[in-house]
Amino acid sequence: MKAFVRHQGLVAPLDRANVDTDQIIPKQFLKSIQRTGFGPNLFDEWRYLDVGEPGRDNSKRPLNPDFVLNQARYQGASVLLARENFGCGSSREHAPWALEEYGFRVLIAPSYADIFYNNCFKNGLLPIVLSDGEVDELFRQAAASEGYRLTVDLAGQTVVRPDGGVYRFEVDAFRKHCLLEGLDEIGLTLAHGDQIRAFEARHRAAHPWLFGAGGSVTDERGMA
Amino acid sequence: MAGKTLYDKLWESHLVRQNDDGSALLYIDRHLLHEVTSPQAFEGLRLAGREPWRIDANLATPDHNVPTTSVERRGGIAAIADEVSRIQVQTLDDNCARYGILQFGMHDARQGIVHVIGPEQGATLPGMTVVCGDSHTSTHGAFGALAHGIGTSEVEHVLATQCLIAQKMKNLQVRVEGELAPGVTAKDIALAVIGTIGTAGGTGYALEFAGSAIRALSMEGRMTLCNMAIEAGARVGLIAVDTKTIEYVKGRLFAPRGAQWELAVANWRQLHSDPDAVFDKVVELRAGDIKPQVSWGTSPEMVVAVDARVPDPAVESDPTKRDSIERALKYMGLAANQAITDIRLDRIFIGSCTNSRIEDLRAAAAVAKGRKVAASVKQALVVPGSGPVKAQAEQEGLDKIFIEAGFEWREPGCSMCLAMNADRLEAGEHCASTSNRNFEGRQGAGGRTHLVSPAMAAAAAVCGHFVDVRELLGREEVA
Numbered sequence: 001m002k003a004f005v006r007h008q009g010l011v012a013p014l015d016r017a018n019v020d021t022d023q024i025i026p027k028q029f030l031k032s033i034q035r036t037g038f039g040p041n042l043f044d045e046w047r048y049l050d051v052g053e054p055g056r057d058n059s060k061r062p063l064n065p066d067f068v069l070n071q072a073r074y075q076g077a078s079v080l081l082a083r084e085n086f087g088c089g090s091s092r093e094h095a096p097w098a099l100e101e102y103g104f105r106v107l108i109a110p111s112y113a114d115i116f117y118n119n120c121f122k123n124g125l126l127p128i129v130l131s132d133g134e135v136d137e138l139f140r141q142a143a144a145s146e147g148y149r150l151t152v153d154l155a156g157q158t159v160v161r162p163d164g165g166v167y168r169f170e171v172d173a174f175r176k177h178c179l180l181e182g183l184d185e186i187g188l189t190l191a192h193g194d195q196i197r198a199f200e201a202r203h204r205a206a207h208p209w210l211f212g213a214g215g216s217v218t219d220e221r222g223m224a
Numbered sequence: 225m226a227g228k229t230l231y232d233k234l235w236e237s238h239l240v241r242q243n244d245d246g247s248a249l250l251y252i253d254r255h256l257l258h259e260v261t262s263p264q265a266f267e268g269l270r271l272a273g274r275e276p277w278r279i280d281a282n283l284a285t286p287d288h289n290v291p292t293t294s295v296e297r298r299g300g301i302a303a304i305a306d307e308v309s310r311i312q313v314q315t316l317d318d319n320c321a322r323y324g325i326l327q328f329g330m331h332d333a334r335q336g337i338v339h340v341i342g343p344e345q346g347a348t349l350p351g352m353t354v355v356c357g358d359s360h361t362s363t364h365g366a367f368g369a370l371a372h373g374i375g376t377s378e379v380e381h382v383l384a385t386q387c388l389i390a391q392k393m394k395n396l397q398v399r400v401e402g403e404l405a406p407g408v409t410a411k412d413i414a415l416a417v418i419g420t421i422g423t424a425g426g427t428g429y430a431l432e433f434a435g436s437a438i439r440a441l442s443m444e445g446r447m448t449l450c451n452m453a454i455e456a457g458a459r460v461g462l463i464a465v466d467t468k469t470i471e472y473v474k475g476r477l478f479a480p481r482g483a484q485w486e487l488a489v490a491n492w493r494q495l496h497s498d499p500d501a502v503f504d505k506v507v508e509l510r511a512g513d514i515k516p517q518v519s520w521g522t523s524p525e526m527v528v529a530v531d532a533r534v535p536d537p538a539v540e541s542d543p544t545k546r547d548s549i550e551r552a553l554k555y556m557g558l559a560a561n562q563a564i565t566d567i568r569l570d571r572i573f574i575g576s577c578t579n580s581r582i583e584d585l586r587a588a589a590a591v592a593k594g595r596k597v598a599a600s601v602k603q604a605l606v607v608p609g610s611g612p613v614k615a616q617a618e619q620e621g622l623d624k625i626f627i628e629a630g631f632e633w634r635e636p637g638c639s640m641c642l643a644m645n646a647d648r649l650e651a652g653e654h655c656a657s658t659s660n661r662n663f664e665g666r667q668g669a670g671g672r673t674h675l676v677s678p679a680m681a682a683a684a685a686v687c688g689h690f691v692d693v694r695e696l697l698g699r700e701e702v703a
Contacts, residue, residue, distance in 0.1 A: 016551070017544050018423055018523050022663040027642050031289065031308040033263035033315050035376075051651075051669040054308050083544060085424040088457065088523075089663060090642075091359040092261065093375035114427055114459045115359055115373055122377035172391060173245035185377075186272070189385040192241060192249060196277075196387055199240040199251055209480035209488040210253050210352065216280035217326045217347055217478055 002124025003182030007105045008151040009078030012069055013142045019082060020089035021116060025098040029054055038094050039101030043069065073146045081138055082109040086127075087116025096123045106152050108159065110135050121175045124182070126154060128169045154180055227498025229395045230462050231430040234370035234495075238353045240387055250390045253352040254369075255382050257284035257325070258338045259316040260644070261357030265380035266319040276323055277386040283347050284320050284327040286313045287337045288644045292607050292634035296646075300330055309645065334477075336610020336636040339363040339577035343447065344610055346476030350465045350492040355382055360577045360660065362453040366446035367473070368465035368495035370430075373454065394504040396429035396458065397497075400437040402511035407694040409587065410445030411579060411658065411677035413437065413509075414452035415517035419527040421507055426458025429505065432497060433463050437511035443472040444583035451578045452660055455524040464496035518564050518690055519662045519675040521552035526662070527675065528564060530692045536560035555664055556672050557652065565690050567674065570653035572597070572604035572631075572685040573667070574678050576641035579658035580609030582616050584678040588658075589622040591682035591696060597630035598688030604631040605647060607639040631685070643668045656684035 029041045031054055040058040045051075047069060049062040063070045069077070080099065086109040087095060096119045099107070107120065107127040120127045130138070141161065142148040151160040154176060159167040178185060189196075204211045228236075240249040262284070269276070276282065289309040291297055296305060301317060304310035313330065320327035328334040328341060335341070339360050342348035354364045354371035357379040364371035378388060398417055418425075431453045433446075441449065446463045453461025463469075470489055473479050480488045497503075515529035526549075528535070537549040537560060553560060558567070574580075574588050585608060597604045606626045608614040614636055617623055623633045640647040641659035643666070649655050651670025658681050659666075662673035676684065683693040 015547075017548055020523075020661075020663045022642075022661070022666050026665055026669070027644050030260050031306075031312050031644065033267075033312055035264045035267075045665045045669060085427070085457070088423055089359065089661060091357060091361075091373035091375055093264075093357075093377060096375075111424060111427060113424070113457060115375060119375035119377065122375060172247070174243065174247035174389070174391075177245070184272075185389060186274070186381050186384045189249060189381065189387055189389065190274075195241055196249070196251070196385065200386070203238075203251060207351070207488075207491065209484045210349070217283045218280050 001122060001178060001182050001184060004105065004124050004126050004154055004179045006153050007078065008149055009105060010074065010076050011079045011081055011138070011142045011148045011150055012074040012077035013081045013139050014068055015083065015139060017083040018085045018088055021087055021092050021095040022089055024087065024095040025092065026052065028052070030092060030094055035097060036101060038098035042098040042102040043067070076103070078103050079106045079108065079150050079152070080104050081135065081142060082107060083135070084110045086112050088113040091115045093119045093122070096120045096125050100125050108135065108138060121179055124179070126152065126179065128152065128159060130159065130167055130169060134167050226502045227500040229497040229501040229503060230368060230432055230464055230495060231370065231393065231395055231460065232501070234351065234353065235392055237351070238370065246391060248390050248392065249387045250353060252355050252382050252386055252388055253281060254342070254347060254354040255282045256338045256342055256354065256356035256361070257282060257316070257379070258288060258356070258358065259286045259312045260288045261376050262319065262379055263312065263315045264376050265357070265383060268380040269383055274384045276383045279324050281386060282325045282383070283342070284316060284325055285335050285338055285341055286316050286330055288638045288642065289313055290330055290637040291645055292637050292639050292647060294635055297330065297635045306646070333611040336613065337577045337580060337638055339451065340580060340609035340613065343367060344476070344612055346473055346479035349473060349479065350469055350495050355388065359454045360451050362459060362461040363447050363451040363577060365450040365453065365461040366443060366463050367469055368463065368492065370460060372459040393430045393460065394428055396426055396431045396505045396507070397503040398431060398433050399435040399506065399508045400433065400511050401435040401508065402437055403440070404437055404511045404514060407679060407697065408514050408516060409677045409679065410441050410448040412514050412517045414449050415519065415524065415527045415675060416509060416514045418452065418456045418524045419517070420509065421456055423455060423523055423525045424457045426453060426456040429458050430460035430462060431456065431458035433461065434497070438463060439466065442583055443468060444581040447581065448578055455660055465492045516677060516680050516692055516694070518680065520556065520558060520564065521549070522555055522662055522664050523552070524660070524662060524675060526552055530564050530680070530690055532564055534558050534560060534562045534564065567654060568600065568689045569656045569684050570602050571649060571655040572601060572681050573640040573655055573657040573659060574605065574681050575607030575609065575639050576659035577609065577638070578660045579678050580607060580613065582613050584658065585613070585617045585622050588678040588682040589625045591679050591693060592629040592631065592686065593625050595629055595686040597685045600688040601685055604685045605634060605640060606631050607634040608636050610636050629686070640667055642666060656681045656690065
């Protein structure tokens with residue numbers, strides 16, 4: 001996993017509540033079997049005036065001048081400011097892949113949908129939760145000054161404003177540790193392999209139907 | 225000490241280890257796979273030189289991309305016209321073959337939407353932990369299973385370790401007491417709940433549905449309800465096991481048999497929240513108050529009863545909400561205070577993991593029978609959830625009812641719920657859809673989705689605009 005320690009970057013404000021994963025990366029791009037290539041289609045329906053399809057040259061498509069990320073002052077943004085319930089909808093990890101590939105490293109919103117929130121951490125993208133009031137203030141400041149940048153420190157769990165104001169955010173210890181170190185979670189879990197095998201043996205003894213006839217789905221059983 | 229909730233029990237019985245930092249390792253009994261969210265996980269496994277932990281815990285089927293016309297289906301994977309879709313379906317086929325994972329492939333009579341086939345074949349059992357790279361995995365909670373959607377990194381994690389790193393959720397109970405009026409369904413309960421608590425109301429919670437109206441629902445209805453828990457923000461939807469659950473599971477392909485069955489049933493009888501269990505939040509609705517629901521906006525919480533009007537942003541005091549309403553009305557091409565029954569439909573979609581089971585098709589057919597799809601409706605699709613659902617419907621003659629009424633009768637798949645295959649809306653078109661999400665562009669770029677029950681979708685099809693289905697049917701028919 002990609003590590004995240006500290007980041008300073010330009011803020012882009014996306015002033016909408018309930019931004020869903022269909023908006024973040026529309027379904028036609030989910031047909032790809034790759035982990036990359038989603039950045040140019042981030043927010044595709046808002047960002048372009050035409051309808052995007054996989055395999056098209058996005059550099060030749062007409063941009064929507066009204067969409068915030070197309071405005072000159074937000075080019076190069078790496079901190080996305082959003083409203084409540086960001087990332088609601090489907091479990092597609094293509095959403096954090098697209099955000100990360102576009103160049104975002106930090107998201108700041110009052111709340112996120114659970115699956116999306118979890119998926120971000122697997123991809124070196126830090127979703128920060130701040131209060132409604134704090135997010136409101138950041139929207140105000142970002143609108144008021146061009147080139148508005150924030151500094152985010154994961155170890156200290158702080159967001160520092162250009163005027164020196166500091167917001168503290170919460171993040172659970174395990175996710176923080178994995179992100180700071182860029183750890184491979186599968187490797188961490190496999191280190192507990194003996195414990196998993198021991199659980200499996202107990203689980204099988206207590207619930208044999210989960211492993212025998214019922215629990216195994218195999219060709220023999222499937223074709224029976 | 226307070227009793228345990230159903231979620232507490234399921235969590236404890238699958239806990240491999242609890243770490244000091246609050247994270248835990250949870251054992252996964254069943255992993256369902258489909259073509260969209262699995263290719264990168266299999267690739268990750270290969271790149272790391274890892275092998276699946278337990279092959280026989282996995283079951284796969286292609287559903288999101290598969291064509292639903294019989295002509296295109298007959299030719300198998302090679303005949304999928306969209307090359308990118310074809311490669312994705314082929315990749316699932318290749319990965320399942322490589323690792324020996326059981327797949328109900330495109331030609332298998334048991335193929336269907338992953339959340340339909342799991343319960344249908346008894347691959348979803350009470351008391352299991354069930355995960356899938358799809359947010360509507362909450363569906364399986366209807367069986368008293370701990371089931372939720374995961375991302376692709378977690379798909380890889382489950383393949384490699386049979387475990388998930390998890391944090392315990394809070395407990396939310398939604399109680400629906402009383403009797404539903406005739407013609408009002410599980411879908412209407414789901415939409416009414418989301419309209420009440422909002423699309424983030426269940427965030428961070430495992431949501432258990434309880435109360436007499438829930439107990440009265442069929443297993444199909446319970447699946448519809450748990451399916452949409454995620455639209456209320458809850459990854460997990462749950463319903464306690466009762467005799468209906470056990471009767472539904474009995475005799476299915478992967479259900480335990482003989483002595484194992486007896487053992488399992490004794491265990492499953494414990495799968496309910498204790499009477500003194502404490503929930504972090506409780507929401508109550510009266511079943512008798514719920515009318516057929518229609519969503520008007522671009523989020524499932526933007527929903528009202530069919531006899532209501534589209535809201536007026538001018539009376540909303542919260543600026544973010546007002547902005548959302550204004551934006552939604554503009555996208556949907558609707559006016560404030562417009563009657564829901566004045567919304568005219570271009571297309572009708574009956575299907576999806578929410579409402580494509582036999583009971584859903586029966587309810588829609590009861591409305592369609594002896595009627596015709598309105599001339600103003602360009603297309604009305606019925607897409608059964610699986611091969612067995614399709615076969616059952618055909619045995620009952622439902623296909624003929626639909627075809628005679630002017631509906632198209634298709635092959636199983638996700639279809640127009642998310643328009644990854646060729647079934648989609650054109651920009652500006654209004655669709656009465658039995659699916660689960662009315663997000664912008666969900667059913668096709670610029671498409672306008674209205675979420676409804678199967679009976680309401682069929683009623684909209686024959687009238688060309690929304691109508692309270694109860695006006696079309698005599699009381700005896702809707703009961």
